Amino acid sequence: MELTSTKQRRAVALAIGAASVLLALFVNEPYILLVAVAVICICIGWEAGLAAVAAAGLLSCVMLFSLELGATGGAVRLALFVVAALALWFVIKIFRTMSFYDRVYHDTGPGVADIPGLGWSASADGRLRLVSPAALEYVGVTADEMRRIMDGDDYHWTQFVHPDDVEASMARWRHSLQTGEPVIDEHRMRRFDGTYRWFRDTGIASRNEDGKITGWYGHTADIDDQKKAESALRERERELRLLVDTVPTMIWLMTPAGLPYYFNKRFVDWAGIDSAKAQPRGTRQFASHVELFHPDDRVAVKAVFEKSFARGEPLQHKGRLCRKDGEYRWIDSRFEPLRDEDGTILRWYGVNFDIDDEVRAQESLRLADERLARALRAASLSELSVSIAHELNQPLQAVVANTGAFQRWLNADPPNFSHASRVAQKIIRNADAAAQVITRIRALFSKTEAEPHPIDLNAVIREVCDLLGDRLASSSVKLDLQLDPGLPATVADLVQMEQVVLNIVRNGIEAMDDVNTTVRSLRIVSRRQNDGTVEVEVRDSGRGLSDPERIFEAFYTTKPDGMGMGLAICHSIVEAHRGRLWGENVETGGASITFSLPIRAGDSTKTPTGATVRA
Incomplete structure (x- = not known):
């Protein structure tokens, strides 16, 4: 037995x-x-x-x-x-x-004291029979005390294991005893000062020539720092995942070739992507993501993306993406590559911003600006109605007078056809002048914008000055025109350019209302610059600008009855024509408002009809 x-x-x-x-x-x-x-x-x-x-x-x-x-x-x-x-x-x-x-x-055997961690051995039935000095030192027991523990219950060593880990450790140890498989167990052990630390217990069976187990040998390594590091790493990973999933934007990752393989929770919820059916890493075809874009945008999106991925360049793109409810919304997509030390792309990071509300708001703002611009033109024309009526009255009176002369020459005996012919030519010219005035007024009040075409800014300046002739005279303002006779034409909207010049000149006149009439002068200069632009400067001799940085802000005004929209709309019109508008104080006194436009020939890219006007 x-x-x-x-x-x-x-x-x-x-x-x-x-x-x-x-x-x-x-x-x-x-x-x-x-x-x-x-x-x-x-x-x-x-x-x-x-x-x-x-x-x-x-x-x-x-x-x-x-x-x-x-x-x-x-x-x-x-x-x-x-x-x-x-x-x-x-x-x-x-x-x-x-x-x-x-x-x-x-004499615990060869190398037992040198075993990393806490060395131990047990009999074939699992009874502890040998421990290393380091183990005794760690648990804080003497050799005699350990002997009594060895002579006690077979598993009395569990008194050093955390109570919450005893059951699981015993189950793994019994399984190894029954099967002969190596035991690998992680549990908390009590140190001599009562502190519990995590250890990994590893043991293997020794066998005789017949394969029968003769004993167990193993060691217990301190992994408490590793456990804490793993716990901290898991916590940071959890926080990072929460951050990625809760940040108010849609994030997705792609392979170096541009194949999507990860979408954060916000993207999944927004687009309705089934994460349970997600394809393996890097196998999801890019075409399946392109299908989310609006049919009108897919070809362009695919071409732009593939070009960026091939060159390894960052990309920013705006397009319409399909939400899970089937609605297409404007999305601002941005991509950046992550590279290693050698510059090789490891992955792509992409973010999507839902800017649909912003785009719609901008469109509504553009329409409102256009309506406001038309209203401002109407307000300006109401103020200039007397000047316009005067300008229209002159050619009409000339028509009446020349018609009388024409009738007298025809009723003469004999009729003087030569003089009547010359008078008829005058009647035609006067009627054409009146028709031009009417055409300009209708264009200013019309809701439809004229097609941009090459215009002469010098002619625009002269027409505005003619319209404001009475205002200049009544305000005792001396007008000084220094117009470049070789100024090239540029493609622009004639009515909008008239509106810009009209507002700037009128502001210059009003800026001199509170200065001495003897020094009121308004100089308008047109010139060509070497950078391929033409400039128009309107300089007054008023008291200058109180805050040159804010004069183009909407609703900013220094006039008691002003709306603060004139220069703001001018600024938007000039920017819509790819130009620039700025203001500054003049050292000799007064202020200068200048705008520049790029020189564009008639066959160049046209400014879009109804250029966006934004305050």
């Missing part, structure tokens, strides 16, 4: 000890009691063995002197028995103490 556990061995030893006591009593031979003393010393402990020696001595005394009371031989035999029992006790004590000491501290 093979004894496979400590309990079985002790039970058999105690049975032998009891049998030896019975046999000694039966044959009346005290020396057989030495077997019981040895059993008690080995199984219970050499401390209890000392009491066993005394008890055996008393029992042997009874046995020896029961028949030979007072006999010298009996006393000698008793003395010999006691000496033999003490010697047996002493030998077992020395053997057990030195054997354990040698196993733990001196």
Whole structure:
């Protein structure tokens, strides 16, 4: 019979000890009691063995002197028995103490003390039989205390394991004992100061030539710092994922070739992408993402993206993307490559911003600006109605006068056809002048914008000055025109350019209302610049600008009855024509408002009809 556990061995030893006591009593031979003393010393402990020696001595005394009371031989035999029992006790004590000491501290086997971490070994049945000095030092027990633990319950070592981890550790250890598989267990162990730290326990079975397990050997490594680092890493990963999923934008990742493989939660929720059916990393075809774009944008989007991915250049693109409810919304997409130290692209990061509301708001603002611009033109014309009526009255009066002269020449006797013909030519010219005035007024009030075409800015300036002639005279403003006769034509909207010049000139006149009439002068200069632009400068002799940086802001005005929209609309008109408008104070006094336009021939790219006007 093979004894496979400590309990079985002790039970058999105690049975032998009891049998030896019975046999000694039966044959009346005290020396057989030495077997019981040895059993008690080995199984219970050499401390209890000392009491066993005394008890055996008393029992042997009874046995020896029961028949030979007072006999010298009996006393000698008793003395010999006691000496033999003490010697047996002493030998077992020395053997057990030195054997354990040698196993733990001196002769634990080759390299046991050098095992990384806490080394240990166990018998084939899993009973702990050897630990390294480092293990004793860590748990804070002495060699004797560890011996008692080894001699106790087979799994008494679990007292050093955290209570929450004991059950799982025992289950893994029993599984390895039953199957012979290596044991790999992670649990918390109590240090000598009561602190629990994480350890990884690794053990393998040693086998004999027949493959039978003869013991277990392993070590326990401190992984507490690793566990904390892993926990911190998982926490940072969780926070990063929460950040990526909750940041108010749609984020997606692509392979170096531009194949999408990850979409954050906001993108998934927005576009309705089924993450459960997501294709493996890097296998999702880019065409499947392009299908989300508006059919009118797909070809252009695919071409732009493929070009950017091929060159490895960052990309920004605006297009209409289909939301999960089927609505196409304007999206601003931006892509940046992540490169390694050698410049090789590792992946692409893309973000999508839903700008549909912004685009619609801008469109509404553009329409409102256009309506406001027309209203401002109407307001300007109402103020200039007297001047326009005066300008229209002159050619009409001339028509009436020349018609009378024409009639007189025809009624003469004989009729003077030569003079009548010359008067008829004058009537035609006067009628054409009146028609031009009417045409200009209708264009200013019309909701439809004229097609941009090459215009002469000098002619625009002269026409505006003619319209404001009465205002200039009534305000005692001296007009100084310095117009470049070689100024090239540029493609622009004639009505809008008239509106810009009209507003700037009128502001210049109004800026001089509170200065002495003797110094009121308005200089208008047109010139060509070397950078391919033409400039028009309107300079007054007023008190200057209080805040040149804000004069083009909507609703900013220094006039008591002003709306603050004139220069703001002018600024938008000039920018819509790809030009620039600015203002500054003049050192000699007054202010200067200047705008520049690029020189564009009639066959160049035209300014879009109804150029965007924004305040």
